[in-house]
Every structure is written in structure tokens, then in C-alpha cells.
Amino acid sequence: MxxxxxxxxxxxxxxxxxxxxxxxxxxxxxxxxxxxxxxxxxxxxxxxxxxxxxxxxxxxxxxxxxxxxxLQSGKSYLKYILLRIARIFPLYWILLTAFFWMQNIPTM
Missing domain, CATH: 1.10.287 (Helix Hairpins)
Structure with missing residues (x-):
């Protein structure tokens, strides 16, 4: 594209x-x-x-x-979905991990 x-x-x-x-x-x-x-x-x-x-x-x-x-074919649709997942999921997992890690930090 x-x-x-x-x-x-x-x-x-x-x-x-x-x-x-x-x-x-x-x-x-x-x-x-x-x-x-x-x-x-x-x-x-x-x-x-x-x-x-x-x-x-x-x-x-x-x-x-x-x-x-x-997205006319199933193959092009699958490629689109995989590229979107590859772009979104890394940040999602980083932020989710940071969220749970921050829950264990004691408040001052």
C-alpha cells in the first residue's frame, strides 16, 4: 500500500x-x-x-x-488484521504490564 x-x-x-x-x-x-x-x-x-x-x-x-x-479476499483481510494486531498489541501488553506492576507499588 x-x-x-x-x-x-x-x-x-x-x-x-x-x-x-x-x-x-x-x-x-x-x-x-x-x-x-x-x-x-x-x-x-x-x-x-x-x-x-x-x-x-x-x-x-x-x-x-x-x-x-x-479487502476483497479473505487473504487480504487476514493480512490487514494481522498487521493491525502487530501494530496495536505490543503497546497494549506494555501498558497492561505497567498497570499491574504499578498496582503493587506502595503509596508514600
């Missing part, structure tokens, strides 16, 4: 990264200092919109990329 030209949207990919950071920050806001300005915390508490932005952009980018090369 050609990753240049028509199939590449650097600005949208960047927006998707910002949306992912927004989701991360939103879910971790309870661990931040409580003396931050109220306005800053209120602003961050609205970052749940990052989930919607992330999924809409992801759906568009995937649909646009595969518009001209549909």
Missing part, C-alpha cells in the same frame, strides 16, 4: 495524536495537583471530547486509505 500522496494526512494524524493525549490527560486528572487553577482543571475536565475526535479521525483515515484497495 502506498503511504504517500493521497493516503497521507499529516495534519489529521497530528490531530488524532492530540486527541489521544487529551483522553490520557482526562483519565489521569485525578492524580494531578489539587492546587492547580480551577479554570485549568475545568478546561481539562472537558477533554473527554478527545474520544469522539479520535474515533472519528481514525475511522476517516482508515476508510480513506482503503477506499481504492478494498
Amino acid at each position: 502506498d503511504t504517500t500522496g493521497k493516503n497521507k494526512f499529516d495534519a489529521l494524524t497530528g490531530m488524532r495524536a492530540v486527541a489521544a493525549i487529551m483522553v490520557f490527560a482526562y483519565h489521569n486528572r485525578k492524580y494531578w495537583r489539587t492546587d492547580l487553577l480551577f479554570e485549568i482543571m475545568r478546561f481539562i475536565s472537558e477533554w473527554h471530547i478527545g474520544v469522539t475526535v479520535f474515533f472519528v479521525l481514525s475511522g476517516f483515515l482508515l476508510a480513506y486509505r482503503y477506499e481504492d484497495a478494498p
Whole structure:
């Protein structure tokens, strides 16, 4: 698959990264200092919109990329699924391991 030209949207990919950071920050806001300005915390508490932005952009980018090369055969579909798993699962297992490891750290 050609990753240049028509199939590449650097600005949208960047927006998707910002949306992912927004989701991360939103879910971790309870661990931040409580003396931050109220306005800053209120602003961050609205970052749940990052989930919607992330999924809409992801759906568009995937649909646009595969518009001209549909998954017509079982072999091409299997290849697509395996490549997606190879891309997503390493980070998933790293984060899952870190989560369980952090559960065993005593609080100060």
C-alpha cells in the first residue's frame, strides 16, 4: 500500500495524536495537583471530547486509505488484521504490564 500522496494526512494524524493525549490527560486528572487553577482543571475536565475526535479521525483515515484497495479476499483481510494486531498489541501488553506492576507499588 502506498503511504504517500493521497493516503497521507499529516495534519489529521497530528490531530488524532492530540486527541489521544487529551483522553490520557482526562483519565489521569485525578492524580494531578489539587492546587492547580480551577479554570485549568475545568478546561481539562472537558477533554473527554478527545474520544469522539479520535474515533472519528481514525475511522476517516482508515476508510480513506482503503477506499481504492478494498479487502476483497479473505487473504487480504487476514493480512490487514494481522498487521493491525502487530501494530496495536505490543503497546497494549506494555501498558497492561505497567498497570499491574504499578498496582503493587506502595503509596508514600
